[in-house]
Amino acid sequence: MFDEGIQKAESVSDEAERDVRGSMLRGWRRKCPNCGKGPMMSSYLRVRGTCxxxxxxxxAHRADDGPAYLTILIVGHIMAPAIIWAFTTFRPEPMVLASVFTVGCVALSLYLLPRLKGAIVGLQWAKRMHGFRES
Structure with missing residues (x-):
């Protein structure tokens, strides 16, 4: 019985390592982290059951709030300096500035959110996190 546990642990550690960077890049492109050909998403943010x-x-992914948090972090770090630069350099009307940067923030957020979700799912797949360890 003890030997079975050791053999099982050895077989898990002997499994081939998955390429983390490659699977995250495939996820960023919203493709299957395994083959890179099949679409990962069935809609804007819904991950397919199988490739x-x-x-x-x-x-088996557990992306939860990670993609939203990363999207807010990236958009904030890009747009905050940009709005300060635009205001100090061009001195536009407040409504023009607010309108332009509102559209920019929404567009950048809509672009990044599914890609970051794909990258997080790819990371979880490569590291065999959550339910990915059985596959």
């Missing part, structure tokens, strides 16, 4: 190309299980 239609390689049948890799994708529904």
């Amino acid at each position: 239609p190309v390689c049948d890799e299980r994708l529904d």
Whole structure:
């Protein structure tokens, strides 16, 4: 019985390491972290149950609030200095400044959110986190 536990632990550690950077880049492109060909998303933010190309299980992810947090962090760090620079350099009307940067923030957020979710799912797949360890 003790030997079975050791053999099982050795088989888990002998599993091939997954390429973290590659799987995150495939996730950024919203493709399957395993094959890189099948689409990961079935809609804007909904992850498919399985990859239609390689049948890799994708529904085990636990991205939760991570993509939203990273999106807010990145958009804030890009737009805050940009709005200060635009205000001090051009001195636009407040409504013009607010309108332009509102559209910019929304557009950048909509662009980044699904890509960051894909990257986080790719990271979890590569590190065999949560339900990905069985596959």
